[in-house]
Amino acid sequence: MTIDSYPTIESLIGGTPLIRLQRLGPADRNNIVLLKLEGQNPAGSVKDRPALFMIQEAERAGRISPGDTLIEATSGNTGIALAMVAAIRGYTIKLIMPENMSEERKTAMSAYGAELVLVTKEEGMEGARDLALDMEARGEGVVLNQFSNPHNTLAHIRGTGPEIWEQTQGQVTHFVSSMGTTGTIVGTSTFLKEKNPDIEIIGLQPADGASIPGIRRWPKEYMPAIFDATRVDKVMDVLQEDAENTMRALAKEEGIFCGVSSGGSVSAALALERTVRDATIVAVICDRGDRYLSTGVFTEPAER
Numbered sequence: 001m002t003i004d005s006y007p008t009i010e011s012l013i014g015g016t017p018l019i020r021l022q023r024l025g026p027a028d029r030n031n032i033v034l035l036k037l038e039g040q041n042p043a044g045s046v047k048d049r050p051a052l053f054m055i056q057e058a059e060r061a062g063r064i065s066p067g068d069t070l071i072e073a074t075s076g077n078t079g080i081a082l083a084m085v086a087a088i089r090g091y092t093i094k095l096i097m098p099e100n101m102s103e104e105r106k107t108a109m110s111a112y113g114a115e116l117v118l119v120t121k122e123e124g125m126e127g128a129r130d131l132a133l134d135m136e137a138r139g140e141g142v143v144l145n146q147f148s149n150p151h152n153t154l155a156h157i158r159g160t161g162p163e164i165w166e167q168t169q170g171q172v173t174h175f176v177s178s179m180g181t182t183g184t185i186v187g188t189s190t191f192l193k194e195k196n197p198d199i200e201i202i203g204l205q206p207a208d209g210a211s212i213p214g215i216r217r218w219p220k221e222y223m224p225a226i227f228d229a230t231r232v233d234k235v236m237d238v239l240q241e242d243a244e245n246t247m248r249a250l251a252k253e254e255g256i257f258c259g260v261s262s263g264g265s266v267s268a269a270l271a272l273e274r275t276v277r278d279a280t281i282v283a284v285i286c287d288r289g290d291r292y293l294s295t296g297v298f299t300e301p302a303e304r
Contacts, residue, residue: 010088013048014159016040018167018282023253024246024266026273026281033269033281034172036164039258039288043084043108044077046160046286050183051081053155054144055089066090069141073097073128075213076105077287078146078181083112094141096128101213104291126222148225152183153190160184161191164282172199174276176269176283178215178261179203179235182227184284189231200233204261204268207237214261214286236271238264244297246270247289251298257289260297 017040021033038046058064069092072082079095086093093114097106100121109116117135119127129147136143146152164172175192177185182203189201205217215238218224247263250256262285269283289298 008088009042010052010085012042013052014041015163018164019256021254021266024249025270029273029277029279031273031276031279031281033266033273033283034168035256035266035283035285036160037256038284038286041081043081043112044288044291045081046184046284047077047081048084049159050146050149050152050155051078051085053158054146054149054151055082055085055091057151057154058142058144059089064091064142068092069094071096071132071135071141071143072146073125073132074146075125075180076101076291077214079114080105080108080112080291082144083109083114086114087112092141094135096132096135098124098128102292103294108291125216126219129222146181146183146224147222150226152181153187153226156184156187157191161188164188165192165195168280168282170195171280172196172282173279174200174202174269174272174281176202176265176272176281177204178212178238178265178284178286179205179227179232180214180216180261182224184286186226186228186231193231201231202268202272203232203235204238204264205235206264207239210238210240210243212238212240212243212260212264213292214259215264236268238268242267248298248300251289256285258285259287259289259292262286 017037018034041048071094073096095114096117099118192199206212206215243260243264246267265283269281
């Protein structure tokens with residue numbers, strides 16, 4: 001074998017497994033609930049896919065080249081993924097994020113060599129997004145802008161959607177995904193609906209008062225430009241308690257160690273499963289649980 005015939009780390013992005021729930025469900029209605037394990041990506045989340053795709057496409061378009069500085073606003077997973085891809089391909093990267101995000105996320109970004117710029121909890125992701133654009137306007141680097149970049153969506157049209165279709169042998173009937181930047185749900189829906197328009201796409205947003213990393217209820221003026229409401233058949237609200245309880249149950253009863261938004265996705269998938277028959281429901285496990293340990297969410301409320 002020649003040296004070029006061996007894989008590199010970026011070749012491991014995508015191709016994640018699809019597994020079935022064993023103990024949490026489903027009820028006996030000839031249904032099956034399947035989970036797409038995106039935490040198996042090398043930087044640990046579904047965001048590895050668009051991170052690689054956005055950088056590759058920006059290179060092809062001549063917007064960036066190795067040695068340049070990238071800037072991005074992030075709540076965590078996209079930042080970690082972009083920091084990894086920047087390290088692979090030779091970029092400097094500055095990541096702007098709210099200060100209240102988990103320490104594991106901040107540490108992971110720094111480990112990949114990213115420079116962190118923190119905004120206050122009150123400024124939130126909206127403030128982070130505004131600051132990223134201001135920094136670009138001052139000539140400090142190039143913003144890939146996951147919220148308006150069509151290649152965020154295209155990564156799932158070409159990757160996540162086809163994988164789910166092939167892994168279920170075209171039997172998928174429902175797709176459940178949290179909505180943050182909305183790239184995952186819009187891109188996957190675009191592909192699946194082309195294969196079968198009857199597949200139901202369910203998007204998740206936080207219920208009033210809930211604060212779930214990776215799931216957002218955006219103000220109208222900050223709604224991601226890539227969001228296409230016609231690609232989502234139904235929007236469900238996720239309660240904080242349901243997301244956290246399901247996340248803990250997945251670890252204890254299924255051996256699936258994931259984050260809070262993933263718990264929300266499975267909670268919604270199980271609620272949906274109780275209302276349908278002969279369904280193949282796919283939910284996205286968007287990341288791993290190890291980047292939330294310092295937040296205390298894996299401790300039962302009574303023990304805190």
